Amino acid sequence: MEALEKFMQKIKPKADGKFPIAHTVWDGMYTFLFVPGHTSHNGTHIKDGIDLKRTMIMVVLALVPALLFGIYNVGHQHFLALGEVALGDNVCSMFWDKFIYGAIQVLPIVIVSYAAGLGVEFIFAAVKKHAIHEGFLVSGMLIPLIMPVDVPLWMVAVATIFAVVIGKEVFGGTGMNVVNVALVARAFLFFAYPTKMSGDQVWVSLGDGKAVDGFSGATPLGNAVQGGVEAIPSMMESIIGFIPGSIGETSVIAIGLGALILVITGIGSLRIMLSMCVGGLLTGLAFNALGTSVYSQVPALHHLMLGGFAFGAVFMATDPVTASQTNIGKIVYGLFIGMMAILIRVANPAYPEGVMLAILLGNVFAPLIDNMVVSANIKKRLKRIKTA
Amino acid sequence: MSKEIKIRKGANIKLKGAAEKLYTNPANVSEIVLKPGDFPTLIPKLIAKVGDKVKAGTPLFFDKENDKIKFTSPISGEVTEINRAEKRRIVEIKVKADGQNSFESFKQADPSSLSKEEVLENLLKSGVWPLIRQRPYDVIANPNDKPKAIHITALDTAPLAPDYGFIVHGQAEIFQLGLNALAKLTEGKVHLNVNGNDNPDEVFTNAKNVQINRVSGPHPAGNVGIQAHHIDPVNKGEVIWTLRALDVLTIGRLFKEGKYDASRTVAFVGSKVKSPKYVRTVLGANISDIINGNVEEGGRYISGNPLTGTQISENGHLGYYDYQLSVIPEGGNNQFFGWIAPGFDKFSLSRTFFSWLTPNKEYDLNTNMNGEERAFVMTGEYEKVFPMDIYPVYLLKAMITEDIDNMEKLGVYEVAPEDFALCEYGCTSKIETQKVVREALNLVKKECS
Numbered sequence: 001m002e003a004l005e006k007f008m009q010k011i012k013p014k015a016d017g018k019f020p021i022a023h024t025v026w027d028g029m030y031t032f033l034f035v036p037g038h039t040s041h042n043g044t045h046i047k048d049g050i051d052l053k054r055t056m057i058m059v060v061l062a063l064v065p066a067l068l069f070g071i072y073n074v075g076h077q078h079f080l081a082l083g084e085v086a087l088g089d090n091v092c093s094m095f096w097d098k099f100i101y102g103a104i105q106v107l108p109i110v111i112v113s114y115a116a117g118l119g120v121e122f123i124f125a126a127v128k129k130h131a132i133h134e135g136f137l138v139s140g141m142l143i144p145l146i147m148p149v150d151v152p153l154w155m156v157a158v159a160t161i162f163a164v165v166i167g168k169e170v171f172g173g174t175g176m177n178v179v180n181v182a183l184v185a186r187a188f189l190f191f192a193y194p195t196k197m198s199g200d201q202v203w204v205s206l207g208d209g210k211a212v213d214g215f216s217g218a219t220p221l222g223n224a225v226q227g228g229v230e231a232i233p234s235m236m237e238s239i240i241g242f243i244p245g246s247i248g249e250t251s252v253i254a255i256g257l258g259a260l261i262l263v264i265t266g267i268g269s270l271r272i273m274l275s276m277c278v279g280g281l282l283t284g285l286a287f288n289a290l291g292t293s294v295y296s297q298v299p300a301l302h303h304l305m306l307g308g309f310a311f312g313a314v315f316m317a318t319d320p321v322t323a324s325q326t327n328i329g330k331i332v333y334g335l336f337i338g339m340m341a342i343l344i345r346v347a348n349p350a351y352p353e354g355v356m357l358a359i360l361l362g363n364v365f366a367p368l369i370d371n372m373v374v375s376a377n378i379k380k381r382l383k384r385i386k387t388a
Numbered sequence: 389m390s391k392e393i394k395i396r397k398g399a400n401i402k403l404k405g406a407a408e409k410l411y412t413n414p415a416n417v418s419e420i421v422l423k424p425g426d427f428p429t430l431i432p433k434l435i436a437k438v439g440d441k442v443k444a445g446t447p448l449f450f451d452k453e454n455d456k457i458k459f460t461s462p463i464s465g466e467v468t469e470i471n472r473a474e475k476r477r478i479v480e481i482k483v484k485a486d487g488q489n490s491f492e493s494f495k496q497a498d499p500s501s502l503s504k505e506e507v508l509e510n511l512l513k514s515g516v517w518p519l520i521r522q523r524p525y526d527v528i529a530n531p532n533d534k535p536k537a538i539h540i541t542a543l544d545t546a547p548l549a550p551d552y553g554f555i556v557h558g559q560a561e562i563f564q565l566g567l568n569a570l571a572k573l574t575e576g577k578v579h580l581n582v583n584g585n586d587n588p589d590e591v592f593t594n595a596k597n598v599q600i601n602r603v604s605g606p607h608p609a610g611n612v613g614i615q616a617h618h619i620d621p622v623n624k625g626e627v628i629w630t631l632r633a634l635d636v637l638t639i640g641r642l643f644k645e646g647k648y649d650a651s652r653t654v655a656f657v658g659s660k661v662k663s664p665k666y667v668r669t670v671l672g673a674n675i676s677d678i679i680n681g682n683v684e685e686g687g688r689y690i691s692g693n694p695l696t697g698t699q700i701s702e703n704g705h706l707g708y709y710d711y712q713l714s715v716i717p718e719g720g721n722n723q724f725f726g727w728i729a730p731g732f733d734k735f736s737l738s739r740t741f742f743s744w745l746t747p748n749k750e751y752d753l754n755t756n757m758n759g760e761e762r763a764f765v766m767t768g769e770y771e772k773v774f775p776m777d778i779y780p781v782y783l784l785k786a787m788i789t790e791d792i793d794n795m796e797k798l799g800v801y802e803v804a805p806e807d808f809a810l811c812e813y814g815c816t817s818k819i820e821t822q823k824v825v826r827e828a829l830n831l832v833k834k835e836c837s
Contacts, residue, residue, distance in 0.1 A: 005722060031760065035726030039719045039755040043822045045694045046401070046547075046716065048814045049734030049741050051759020053727035055766060055816055058740050133762060175763025175817070265740045269768065325767045325781060374782050378797040385623045 005034065021126035028122065028132035052174075056137040058265050062258035063141050063315065067106075069254035070247035074149045075102035077204045077244055083212035091242055105149050105205050106247055112153045114140040116160040124169050135174030135181070135321075136164065142182035142315060145248025146308065146356075147189075148202035155193055159185040179363040180322045183356055190356070198222075198351075203244035219245045221307045221345065221353055232298065238305035249311035259314040268318040271327065272334040276313040279338020280304050287346050296346050303342055312341070312355035322363040326373040333369050337362040392584065393618045395605025397775040399737055399810060401547045403694065403716070404659040404750045409554050412656070412665045415680070419484045420462050420672035421705035422448060427518060428527050429830050432459070432478050440467045445492030445514055445648035448481050456531060460515025462650030462671045464490040480705075496646030499569035500597075507572040511639065514648045518708065519635040523613060523622045525833045526804035535629040537576040537620055540567075542592050542633040543583035543603065545610035546693035546809075550655035550666065550711050552633045553589030559637060560591045566640030571597045574629070581615040592633070608775065613804050617776045622801050634711055654678065654706065658694075658715035659752045660687030667713075672705050675713055687715040688755050695809035696822065719756030726758070734758070737773060737814035762817040770821075773810040776802065780811055784821060787828035792835055800832055 008030050013022040030036075031053075040047055075098025079085045085093055117136045125132045143160055167184035168177040190197045200218035216223065220243055223231035233243050241251025249255070262268025284300025291297055304310065317323060317337050324333035337358045344354025351357075424432040431452040436442060442461040451457040461467075461483050469482040495502070495510045502510075508531055511517045520538075522529040529535070542552050556563055571578050577599050582588040584604030593600065601619055608614050612630040622628050634652065641649040650671040657664045662682050669678055675689060679702065690697035692710040706713065723729070731741035735751040743749065770780040778799040786794035805822035812821040 004724075034722035034724055035756075035758060036760065037720045037722045038757040038760070040757055041699060043820045044809055044813045045688060045690055045697065045699065045714075045755050046403075046753040046813065047756065047758050047818065048738070048816075049731050049736045049743075049758045050738050050814070050816050051727055051818065052762045052765060052816055053759065054740050055738075057728055131760060135765070173763070175765040266738045267740065267766075320767045321765055323767070326779060327768065327771065374779055374798070377777065377779060380777070381623075381797065381799060384621065385625075 008033065020129070021122060024122055024126040024132065028125070031131065052134045053137075055267055056134045058261065058267050059138045059315070060141050062261040062268070063138075063145065063248070065254040065257040066145055066248040066251065066311065066315075067110075067141070069241060069251045070145060070249075071102035071106045072099050073102065073242055073250055074105050074205055074247060075099055076242055077149075078102075078105075078207060078209075081204050081206055081211045081215050081217065082209040101205075101207075106144065108153055109144040109147055109149075109151065109156050109247070110141065112156045113143040113160050116157040117143070117164050120161055120164040120169065124173065128173075130173075133174035135168070135177075139163070139181040139185075143185045145315075146182060146186050146246045146311070148197060149205045149247055150202040151189070151196055155189055155196060159189045159192075162188045175321055177321055179360055180316055180319050183316060183360055183363075186356055187360060203246075217244055219243070219307065219353075232302070232306070235299075235302050235305060238302065246308060246311075249308045252305050252310045255310045255314050262314065262318065267320075268314065269320075269323065269330055271330040272318045272323055273313050275331045275334030276317050276338040276341075277304055277334075279335035280309060280313075280342050281338070283339045283342035287342065293346065298346075303345070307345070307353045308355040309341060312359055313338075316355075316359050317362065322366060324366045324369045324373075326370050329366070329369045329373045332373075333362055333366055336365060336369075390599055391601040391619055393581075393601060393603045393605075393609075393615065394584070395603065395609035395614065395618075395775045397771070398545075398606040398608055398773050399814075400545065400606045401695075401735060401753075401813070402748070402750045403547045404752045405657050405661055405664045405714075405716075406548050407550065407655040407657045407664045407666055409551065410665050411653075412663075412667050412682075414668040415673065415677045417463060417485055417670045417673050418677055419465070419468070419482055419674050420670055421483075421674070422459060422462075422481045422672055423705070423707065424449070424459075424478050424481075426708040428826060429525070429833055430528065434470065434478065434481075436461075436467045436470075436481065438467055438470055441465075441486075442467060442483060443490045443492045444650065445494065447515065448483070449478070451528070454530065454532075456512045457517055457528060458512060458515050459518060460492070460648055462648070464488050491647035491649075494642060494646050494648065497643060498565060499572055499643050502572065504572045507569050510642065511569070514642050516639055516642050516648060519638060520629050520631050523616065523628050523630060523804065524801035525829045525837075526613075526806075527829075527833065529629045530627075533627045533629075535574045535576065535627045536622075537616075538570050538574050538578045538629045538631075539612050539616045539619070540570070540578065540580050540598070540631055540633055540636060541603075541610055541612040541615060542580055542588065543585075543610045544632070544693075544711075545605075545607035546695055546712075547607075548655065548657040548664075548712065548714055549610070549693055550634075550653070553583070553592065555634060555653045555666070555711075556591045556637060557589050558591070559640075560594060562637055562640035562644055563591050563633070564595060564597075564640070565643045566636035566638075567595055567597050569639050569643055570631075570636070577620075579615070579619055580633070581612070581619070605775070608773075608807055608810060611804070611807050613802060613807050614775055617802055624796060624801060626801075632711070652711060654710070655712045656682070657712060658687065658690075660684045660715040660717060669706070671708065674703065674705050675700065676703050678713060683715050686718055688718045690714040690716065694753075695813060696806045717752065717754040719754035721756070723756070723758075737769070737810075738816075757818055759816075759818050761819065764817055764819070766816045769814055769816060770808075770811040773814060774807070776807070778802065780808065784808075784819075784824055787824050790828070790831060792832055795828060795832060800828065804829075 163185035204217040287296035340358035471480040584602035783798040
């Protein structure tokens with residue numbers, strides 16, 4: 001490792017040289033390879049081993065099960081649509097074919113997302129003369145996982161650049177953004193290129209093949225709008241996840257593994273995850289009781305397994321920057337998002353999925369929720385003076 | 389009426405090199421240094437000049453804001469150096485020992501028989517006074533204030549901290565005299581907050597004239613500010629005085645013997661110390677007398693504990709408020725893929741390192757930052773280790789933006805930098821919270837008092 005360190009030091013460009021971005025890129029690479037041996041001089045002399053890179057890499061690790069499953073499912077859906085495997089077949093038949101096909105479809109999206117986003121980050125870091133901040137390590141992985149597999153790569157690039165610039169850098173960069181960067185990317189595409197982000201054409205990659213007769217590429221939630229509750233796959237199918245949907249969001253099991261990693265390491269807030277589920281469940285139950293439309297008949301528990309709910313609860317709502325910061329606030333915030341998600345899903349006829357919008361809405365309300373919690377604390381302190 | 393206080397939030401950082409409960413031979417004290425920098429916001433005015441012969445208790449400088457607060461020499465000898473920094477700020481006043489142990493004489497009596505003014509005067513004149521600090525602002529107490537209570541902490545939960553019970557053991561009479569003096573200074577209560585985790589020394593449990601509270605829990609349970617917050621919090625407009633049980637001994641000795649006896653017992657600790665033990669020395673002593681070949685190469689010398697202490701050289705001097713000399717390994721090495729390595733040897737308040745599986749292991753931590761400074765990203769980290777009913781991040785943000793109005797509302801009067809030490813330790817974003825707090829307290833003091 002010493003040789004590598006020497007080599008890196010040798011090629012170190014000057015910070016104030018002709019191309020400031022060269023130093024930024026070098027610094028990014030160097031701190032990626034080595035945690036710099038800076039030592040503390042003021043304040044605590046010893047420091048926790050954790051830093052933002054480690055925090056972020058834990059989230060990326062937590063996303064790996066969903067990514068791997070997504071890759072496999074893309075292949076599975078592909079061969080299912082072409083009729084090369086049947087619904088009744090063992091899901092593991094043609095294992096490698098599915099995996100390789102999925103990888104060919106998914107990995108370019110991941111690469112484009114990282115390339116576009118990190119490109120923007122490097123430029124901003126160079127212009128603002130600060131080090132590369134790690135926030136995009138996670139956003140770069142989240143963006144592909146919430147895209148439909150057939151999204152054109154240029155759209156991924158445009159959406160990512162838009163999200164990083166407008167969603168984050170204009171607010172001051174990592175840690176300063178108001179809304180979740182990955183969701184900005186998806187919302188941007190949803191409103192800018194609706195035909196590529198919804199409907200029944202984009203969720204299953206057909207490649208050059210031709211779908212078998214009677215094939216529908218719609219997501220379960222899309223099916224429900226058109227075909228009623230019966231068209232929705234069973235609860236078990238939604239938990240396992242071999243259904244059409246965004247790349248990473250179909251398997252509750254894979255997402256659950258990620259949730260486990262986040263909760264054990266203490267990086268993801270269990271409060272938000274649980275309270276969002278409770279909020280969704282309560283709203284679902286309320287609609288079940290009313291039972292007015294077809295869609296409100298979906299069992300409340302089943303709602304939580306469908307669409308982006310689980311993925312949103314585990315990876316999106318828990319984003320520490322845009323979520324509520326106080327412990328009580330987190331519970332309110334989760335409840336709010338859970339309720340809004342199901343409300344939008346059921347009550348909005350044009351849009352069969354509500355989680356993304358609900359979380360964006362939650363992000364906007366998070367500071368207000370916190371403000372109320374902190375104000376209560378302030379009032380308590382003021383009261384103490386009067387009674388004392 | 390005593391109180392039981394259980395602190396649940398916080399964390400004990402177990403480091404290698406805790407002191408054995410034994411004394412090494414008393415350190416020879418060749419010189420002492422007083423550093424006005426140990427007292428936040430103090431503007432010192434010199435009395436002594438280089439070449440002056442002083443006794444223990446002879447004033448060296450005083451507080452410009454309140455000339456009654458005097459700082460006296462802890463030993464007898466000669467003022468040999470007065471070092472200044474930029475703008476002629478006084479950094480160090482050095483006194484070389486003459487080995488005569490001569491003392492100025494002060495009033496010698498049981499404080500119970502004295503009036504409040506007499507006790508106050510004795511403390512101020514002898515130079516013992518600066519040991520007493522106050523909240524708000526965590527500065528030297530203002531003798532003109534009427535504190536609503538005095539809080540004495542008899543436990544220290546910081547990493548490698550000295551065991552106060554071990555040090556005071558057998559000094560019941562002196563300790564009680566000190567308490568009697570303090571009891572004269574307030575119309576409220578004197579709280580003696582003892583260790584509720586195990587059996588406190590009988591000197592503490594038998595103390596009279598005070599309310600004894602049992603405090604248990606992880607660090608920062610030993611911080612006097614945390615204790616006061618749970619026993620009787622400071623509100624706007626109120627003042628409490630705080631000190632440590634070991635300081636009470638100095639006060640007790642003043643009244644028993646009529647002289648300023650600044651000797652103190654210091655825990656000499658850390659993984660770089662060959663045999664960590666307790667050492668009898670004097671306030672401000674040169675640490676080379678204490679080290680005496682008992683350390684390994686490559687250590688960082690810290691006057692105080694590794695969370696709140698000050699870095700000093702191996703020829704440096706103990707700080708005014710420090711009862712601990714820590715020597716821990718210096719860092720500085722780049723860690724290849726350090727941010728993704730399993731990290732069995734890294735202690736973390738989060739569970740992102742596998743070290744969380746071995747909670748009782750003792751760690752040999754060095755001074756590496758383990759990362760670079762970033763914006764506040766993670767939430768809930770500070771709250772986990774900040775056992776007050778205060779929102780630390782909101783308070784810090786008000787402090788960073790110098791928003792005094794919000795600081796007041798969010799509880800600035802109750803906190804001291806040391807209460808944020810664990811927050812700073814565990815901060816993912818590597819923000820220097822103690823510095824932020826200190827600067828904010830200085831600002832509020834300047835603007836509001």
